[in-house]
Amino acid sequence: MKNILAMVLMVAFAATTRAAEWPHMLFPGAQQIQRLKATNDWGGLRSECETALSLEGHPVADFSPLPHYDSHGVRPEGKDAPGAVLSRESMAVYRLSECYEISKDVRYSAKAEGLLQGWAETTRHIGTLQGADEFNFNFPYALLGAYALSSDAGWSNKQFDDFVRSVVLPANNAARPNNHGNWGVLLLVTAGAYLHDQSILDKARNRWMELMHSQVAADGSLPLEMCRSDNSNWCGSPTKGIKGIGYTHYALYPTVIAAEILRNLNQSPYQTDAGTLLCKAYARVAYWTLHPDQFPYYASNHGKLEGIYSANYFYILQHRCSVPDGVEVLRKYAAEIPDPLNLNLLYGYDQ
Numbered sequence: 031m032k033n034i035l036a037m038v039l040m041v042a043f044a045a046t047t048r049a050a051e052w053p054h055m056l057f058p059g060a061q062q063i064q065r066l067k068a069t070n071d072w073g074g075l076r077s078e079c080e081t082a083l084s085l086e087g088h089p090v091a092d093f094s095p096l097p098h099y100d101s102h103g104v105r106p107e108g109k110d111a112p113g114a115v116l117s118r119e120s121m122a123v124y125r126l127s128e129c130y131e132i133s134k135d136v137r138y139s140a141k142a143e144g145l146l147q148g149w150a151e152t153t154r155h156i157g158t159l160q161g162a163d164e165f166n167f168n169f170p171y172a173l174l175g176a177y178a179l180s181s182d183a184g185w186s187n188k189q190f191d192d193f194v195r196s197v198v199l200p201a202n203n204a205a206r207p208n209n210h211g212n213w214g215v216l217l218l219v220t221a222g223a224y225l226h227d228q229s230i231l232d233k234a235r236n237r238w239m240e241l242m243h244s245q246v247a248a249d250g251s252l253p254l255e256m257c258r259s260d261n262s263n264w265c266g267s268p269t270k271g272i273k274g275i276g277y278t279h280y281a282l283y284p285t286v287i288a289a290e291i292l293r294n295l296n297q298s299p300y301q302t303d304a305g306t307l308l309c310k311a312y313a314r315v316a317y318w319t320l321h322p323d324q325f326p327y328y329a330s331n332h333g334k335l336e337g338i339y340s341a342n343y344f345y346i347l348q349h350r351c352s353v354p355d356g357v358e359v360l361r362k363y364a365a366e367i368p369d370p371l372n373l374n375l376l377y378g379y380d381q
Contacts, residue, residue, distance in 0.1 A: 054182045055131055056174055056223050056291045062376035067132045073375040079129035082122040083141050087148040088115050094157030095164060099262040113164040119145050120168045121370065123175035131178055139183040142175050150193040162201040166213040169198060170284075173220035174291075180224065194221055199230075204237045208254040209281035211241050216284040219291050235292055238285065239304035245281065246307040250314030252278050256326070260336065271327020276337015278315045282308070286343040289350075300350055309351030316344065316355035320362075339366045345373040348380065 055063060066072050088110065095112040096105060107114060126142035129135065149172070156162055173194070179185040199221055204214030215238050222230030245252050256274035257265035285308060289299050299305050318325045322338050344356045344367075360367070360379050367374075 051296055052181065052223075052226065053294055054178065055128075056177050056220065056294060057287060058128075058371075058376045059290075059294045063128070063131055065378070066128070066372060066375055069375055072129070072132060073372045075125060075128055075132075075372065078125050079138055082126055083137060085119070085122050085141075085145070087119060087145045089119075089148040089152035090115065091152050092155045092157055093153055093161045093164070094155070095160045096158070097160050097262065098163070099260075101262050103261050112161070113168070116164050117168045119149070120170075120172035120175075124171035125175075127175035127178035130183055136183075139179055139185065142179055143183075143185050143187070146172060146176055146179075146190055147187065150187065150190040153193070153197060156197060156201045162203060163210065163213075165198055165201050166203045166210065166217050170213075170216045170220040170287075173217075173224045177220070177224040191225060194225060204234065207241075207244060209277060209284075211237070212245075212281045212284045212288075215241065216288045219288045223291065223295065231292070231295070231297065234288065235297060235299060238288055238292070238299055239302055241285070242304035242307040242311075246311045250310040250312075252281055252311060252315075255281050269331060271325070272331045272334070273336045274327050275315065275318050275322065275325055275335055276340055278311075278318075279337060279340040279343070282311060282315065283340075283343045286346050290346060309347070309353075312344075312347045312351060312356065313353045315341075316353050316359055319359050320355045339363050340368055342367050342369040342371065342373045345369075345377040345379055349377060352380070 054060065058066070066075065071077055090112045093112050093116075095107075098105060098113075109118075123142045123145050126138040126145075130138040130142070156165060176185075176190065198217070202214045202217045202221075203210040204218050205211065206214060215234050218230055218234035218237070222228070222234055245254060247253055255277040257271055258273040258277040259265065259267045259269045260272050261267055261269065289305070289308070292298055293300065300308075319338055319341055322328055322335055323333070325335065328335060339359075341359060341363075344360055348356055348360070357379060360374075364374065
């Protein structure tokens with residue numbers, strides 16, 4: 031009997047200890063939030079949140095968009111297409127949660143909660159591969175916001191919890207071998223943290239490490255990404271490799287954001303062999319970003335590569351495994367680097 035009681039107490043203590051480790055914000059962390067708070071207009075975030083207060087939610091019941099690419103390139107879609115709506119509202123939730131964290135203004139938290147509630151009440155089916163992709167690419171931002179609201183604003187919503195478990199998580203792409211897998215891991219990390227489900231976080235962290243071992247070649251390149259074209263013939267057609275640097279960024283970006291979240295949860299993968307491979311990949315893509323003419327598909331595409339400077343995650347990696355080429359990219363091309371998460375302000379870098 032004493033042994034059973036001791037085991038129960040140990041389990042209870044472990045659960046309490048784990049719960050005590052949950053921070054107010056998954057990403058960015060408290061230190062980064064303070065950096066943002068100290069800037070004028072919170073680095074533009076305050077204005078974005080004020081605009082988001084008037085955003086009308088348009089959740090989609092049957093989320094079944096068409097493929098992003100066809101044989102001619104990117105398929106045109108309007109601002110009210112399912113993917114565009116999910117992207118816009120997920121990012122709004124994320125930004126509103128940041129504004130609430132900084133100001134404690136309940137207008138921001140209430141608006142974000144309403145947008146989340148709309149998707150939980152409305153969306154019942156993710157019916158296409160592109161639909162699953164859109165949730166992997168966009169919904170992590172909504173989950174980051176949901177975590178912050180539940181942690182700091184006291185928001186609790188069983189309907190949203192059930193939606194995440196029954197609709198969102200079954201669509202995760204973590205098992206896929208390319209950038210879709212990296213985004214799937216990010217979805218698992220954010221969902222696991224929001225739900226306070228350590229089993230999901232363990233699965234995500236293990237898959238994070240598996241992907242680094244399977245994706246990163248001996249020279250630091252990502253072969254499944256560097257060949258990417260601009261159409262549905264992913265690694266073929268006359269434009270093979272035109273988006274190779276861009277898609278390498280697109281795989282490493284969610285990898286880094288997931289690693290930062292795990293780090294903020296005291297479960298960092300950076301110090302593992304897989305973390306070393308991430309740094310190796312960073313050194314390679316930083317070199318290509320600074321010297322695109324050295325990229326294997328530069329000449330065949332007449333020097334017209336796409337997505338070269340989609341490198342805002344460099345601001346983070348300069349703090350984890352700094353490389354000279356990364357510093358030079360940030361110094362020379364900061365104005366050309368899309369940075370919707372304000373990673374420059376949140377992290378900065380040593381110039």
